[in-house]
Amino acid sequence: MTKNVVLLGDKTLGLLVRNLNSQLKQVGSDWNVVDAGYDSWLVEPLRRESILLEKNTVAWAFVLSPRVMENIPDIASRVDATLDHLARLEAPPTVLFSNFFPDPQGAMPIPNNLEKHSLANELNTRLMEFRETHVWFHVVDHLGLALLHGVGALCDPRFEAVAQVYFSPEGNRLLSRLWARSLRALERPQKKVCVVDLDNTLWGGIIGEDGLDGLQMADSGSGLAYRQFQRSLLDLRRSGILLAICSRNNREEAILALESHPDCLLRPGDFAHIEIGWGLKSEAIIRIAETLSLGLDSLVFVDDSPVEREEVSHALPSVDVLDFPTDPIKLVRTLNEYSGFDTLRQTDEDLKRAEAYLVEGQRSLIKSNSKSPEEFYRSLGLHLGIFSARLEQADRLHQLLMKTNQFNLTTRRMSSEVFRALLSNPAYMVMGLRVSDRFGDSGITGLAIVDQGRHDVWTVEDFLLSCRVLGRTVENAFLSWLIARAASAGVSRVAVQYVASGRNQVARAFLKEAGGEESESGDVWTFDALRPAGMPVHYVEIDESKVS
């Protein structure tokens, strides 16, 4: 279905609309960009503009130029008024808002420029504060674009004079790339793992030939390219992307370099999984995906060798293989221009993900030391918090809905607007699951959407768990809780929907083991709520105090 995003600006945005639509169409996006005309970003036009309220309009994009800071004396209160208007909307759309940068061309004397910078800072702080408290509000980084390319490269007074456009045709090409990536980030699941090679990728040189001392990754000279690449990888890791190594090398030798090379910024502990050996890289990458319980399409592969890249992209077409630049100094730019890791917002869970996988290693250790699965589960001290979903958690829950592939009963994707509407629909019970054990809190890692509109049967339309908490009987715990709750509400059956996606076999196996009765067509599994004998076994302490 086509989704409209309406552009609201201070200047004419016709060029941007045209460029964006053609770019989005090329990549098969569902977005359709509509122009609301100039000066449409202020409160009065926002009240009037009928296109904003059309059914297909799901996002509003505010694209402002630096001219607003020069032309509108009370710009701060105008921005506040617009934000206030957005905050009061009954069902707010997804909003994207460009941040501010000053245009220093022509400002004299110097102190005037300093004042402009302060004003832009102040406005940007307001946007970030608003973003903090409104999950549907995202900031698009115009300032970063201006710093990268220069204001002079973005605007051209000749075009501004003839057509009331701030961004020149050239500037518009750069601008539309930024906006296309931002809009795509809203509709595409983000990649989760960056898999890197070692020799001539993570560092310069080949450890087997050049030795430990011959490796280049220092802060100057030919090592600089690799040093910067390592810094970018650390940035990715900090934002919740997992790192992994896939290298053909002697394991001990390579690990030694990672552990002890004085210039290496990344240490073995920074990687969620390390594959070093002499086998095929495609096989090593499959092992990485399996160890991390992630689908192959969550992985991105970076390797300097065209042969390895070809082998991986041929054997594993769902893995994104980056084009490696001929000059390693361009590595960072290659990573920058790659859009698979794009996201407009990081949830708390994203930020904790890398740590969570380290803890997972410790859990596996107890598992191998435990005599029985039961002893293992009990020793974990599992705790499941079930809560009625509220708007504050909608962002994280919707992200789970879009990203989870394996333990996902129906793999139903929906826009965040549709999801938010479900939260306030009284016929539905939308529940989030929070899992913790003695090693830590995994955060919000599960979701269930239950249709309670009928008095005799509850229908589970969606049930999913992040693979991070799978295999600890949490799924059984939730199902038994739901069945018991249905029984106490006088509901006789719980019907669980199932749609095979090719990747969620684990979910079907769960329904079968839990004692459900499969319908002839295989798309519904029914549980008898009044016959508790069939309850699936679990070792989890359940807290339902936050279910309303």
Add this chain to the structure above:
Amino acid sequence: MAVDSAKFRECVMRALNLPKGKYRPDLKMGDVEEWDSVAHLDLMSEIEREFGVRFDLDEITGLTSLPELRCRLSEIK
């Protein structure tokens, strides 16, 4: 200097996103729906980039037909 016809034609078709068969050497702004005032800006910027020239303000607003545009290009190149 003479203007490379093939290069000129290609540049115009790309900038205006013109389908095959719609190009005519005597085309003016408004003759085809693809050449509107927005596309005109792209055309000017594309010609500047391809041919390494720079138009002034009057030229950007005034050069609204292909014959005029070619003629001016051959003068300043």
